[in-house]
Amino acid sequence: MWLLGFLLVLGPLVTLHELGHYLVGRWCGVKADAFSVGFGKELIGYTDRRGTRWKLSALPLGGYVQFAGDMNPASQPSPEWLALPAAERAQTFQARTLGQKALIVAAGPAVNFVVAIAILAGLNLAYGRLEVAPVVQVLAQDGAAARAGIAIGDRIVSIDGDPIAGFDEVPGRIAPHPGEPVTLVVDRGGEQLSYSFTIRPVTEQDRFGNQFRIGQIGIGAGGGRLVPVGAGESVVLAVRQTGQIMETMVLGIWQIISGRRSVEELGGPIKIAKFSGEQLSLGWPQFIHFAALISINLAFINLLPIPALDGGHLAFYAAEAIRRKPASQRSQEWAFRTGIAFVLALMLFVTINDVATLPLWGR
Structure with missing residues (x-):
């Protein structure tokens, strides 16, 4: 294989x-x-x-x-x-x-x-396109978000100043930044509250035994839905996804250069073949x-x-x-x-x- x-x-x-x-x-x-x-x-x-x-x-x-x-x-x-x-x-x-x-x-x-x-x-x-409201429905009591004061029902407005339209945007703003500070602005009953804390680094393992060091803050969303998209919207969404992947690549390389990530995360032909x-x-x-x-x-x-x-x-x-x-x-x-x-x-x-x-x- x-x-x-x-x-x-x-x-x-x-x-x-x-x-x-x-x-x-x-x-x-x-x-x-x-x-x-x-x-x-x-x-x-x-x-x-x-x-x-x-x-x-x-x-x-x-x-x-x-x-x-x-x-x-x-x-x-x-x-x-x-x-x-x-x-x-x-x-x-x-x-x-x-x-x-x-x-x-x-x-x-x-x-x-x-x-x-x-x-x-x-x-x-x-x-289709995944649509999930940016509302906290799952909260780990020992997670970084809960300890900072975020509660179930809070609607995430922004992360580090960037507006959040859907919960599907949250992992991309949290997972690549283990051990780094983050600021979440949430809407609670019409009042906007700001919480600053450190993203917890976690090492996860997939079914193949590959290990990944990611950031987690201990929140989750409720059930989302897949919204059908037309040909034009699918291309626009694909261009946006390509840009997001590029941003993640640039960030990953900078983190390795700056010592925040291990060089073991660099991969060559053998790792590409494996994956x-x-x-x-x-x-x-x-x-x-x-x-x-x-x-x-x-x-x-x-x-x-x-x-x-x-x-x-x-x-x-x-x-x-x-x-x-x-x-x-x-x-x-x-x-x-x-x-x-x-x-x-x-x-x-x-x-x-x-x-x-x-x-x-x-x-």
């Missing part, structure tokens, strides 16, 4: 990411020499009339598109590129305008966002939702301003637009080599981290 789930999640998502680069590149007049699903030795393939080699490769861990003239890590003009015939050089990535280059690079993460929004919109359309198999075992709706999360994750990671990632290229293009001249080829090549080294080191770290947290070691 791990292997099947991993292949069904990461393979298609990375392929779609690269397909985004390819389609926009083709629209901008760039020739692609190769488009591969997977890495390594070619298993099967064919060459289309445009000269692009489409192939299935032995290592099914994503894929890549290779544009004509892409001869160095920074995709900058080189002596080899200048030696190409003029007609061939005109079809290369380096011959495009700065805006076209940016569009081609940004297309990959953009497709991942579109895929995630489409998945979430489809789920919203199929199951993919677990979600697949729960059924297709859970698995498809998980695929949307991974698609957002791929887009987010690729947009980080790290040389060698799409975000690194976009950062150099932004600097070039401001300075009105590109950085030197030597400095860009060193930056991209450093970026590749950083990404490889990070991949090695998270892989070791993944192996260390597997249940093989008695944890």
Whole structure:
């Protein structure tokens, strides 16, 4: 299940990411020499009339598109590129305008966002929108909220100054902040009261033995209802959900950098495979939702301003637009080599981290 789930999640998502680069590149007049699903030795393939080699490769861990003239890590003009015939050089990535280059690079993460929004919109359309009044109906007497003075029947108005429209918004404002202060404003009989306290950190374990450190304040809501939504509303809701997931990712990374969360929560390919198999075992709706999360994750990671990632290229293009001249080829090549080294080191770290947290070691 791990292997099947991993292949069904990461393979298609990375392929779609690269397909985004390819389609926009083709629209901008760039020739692609190769488009591969997977890495390594070619298993099967064919060459289309445009000269692009489409192939299935032995290592099914994503894929890549290779544009004509892409001869160095920074995709900058080189002596080899200048030696190409003029007609061939005109079809290369380096011959495009700065805006076209940016569009081609940004297309990959953009497709991942579109895929995630489409998945979430489809789920919203199929199951509807959860509507739960932001009223406290369940109160743990030893919980942080009860100790602060919150009572059953209180209607939550805001959390840390942000208005709350439904109880379904509360977990997203509490769970990611274990051990941190929070301020709740509630309405009690027409009077607004403010309570400040600390979110209790709790370690929970799911049915697969995965442990998660989350925040809890000891409140719950009554029964909600699923409200049917139309096609337009489902997309709007999906865009909002995608933004919320992005906010959670940024918060999680900042918490790890600042030491408020353990680096053990970082995951790589092994952990993705593990979670993919677990979600697949729960059924297709859970698995498809998980695929949307991974698609957002791929887009987010690729947009980080790290040389060698799409975000690194976009950062150099932004600097070039401001300075009105590109950085030197030597400095860009060193930056991209450093970026590749950083990404490889990070991949090695998270892989070791993944192996260390597997249940093989008695944890």
